[in-house]
Amino acid sequence: YEQLLKDVQFSRDFFQMIDDDSNGLSLEELTRPLIQLGLAPDMQFVKRIMKALAPEKFLNGGYDQVLSMREFSSLFKIDFVQKKLHGLILQHLRQRDANVERHQNQRYLRNRIRRMKEDQEK
Numbered sequence: 377y378e379q380l381l382k383d384v385q386f387s388r389d390f391f392q393m394i395d396d397d398s399n400g401l402s403l404e405e406l407t408r409p410l411i412q413l414g415l416a417p418d419m420q421f422v423k424r425i426m427k428a429l430a431p432e433k434f435l436n437g438g439y440d441q442v443l444s445m446r447e448f449s450s451l452f453k454i455d456f457v458q459k460k461l462h463g464l465i466l467q468h469l470r471q472r473d474a475n476v477e478r479h480q481n482q483r484y485l486r487n488r489i490r491r492m493k494e495d496q497e498k
Contacts (some may be wrong), residue, residue, distance in 0.1 A: 383452040384452070386452065387445075387449035387451065391449070393409075394409045399442055400441075400443055400445070401442055401443040401448055403423065406422055406425075407419045407422045410422055410425075417468070421468060426439065426443060428460045429443060429451065430444075430447045
């Protein structure tokens with residue numbers, strides 16, 4: 377129970393710290409700190425987080441609304457939303473790893489082809 381209270385207080389403090397206009401968290405207000413803290417790689421990822429936290433607001437792809445404190449604080453609860461966010465993070469990491477591996481393979485092939493051409497020219 378004490379941990380729950382700490383989580384609630386942390387979510388409130390964090391929300392108030394990044395809510396510049398006290399009207400809820402806009403896409404821009406949420407993107408900046410999440411990227412700076414290394415919790416999100418880019419704005420697209422933050423959009424996915426917002427959609428997971430408040431699907432009824434952001435389902436159609438419009439991000440002109442804001443997240444309320446209640447919606448934001450659901451990040452810190454262990455429930456369906458947290459599981460969904462965990463899934464999004466894992467999906468992003470797997471995609472990133474696949475892209476890195478593909479890039480490394482492409483670089484290896486380019487270098488291999490270059491060396492073969494150099495060997496043929498000798």
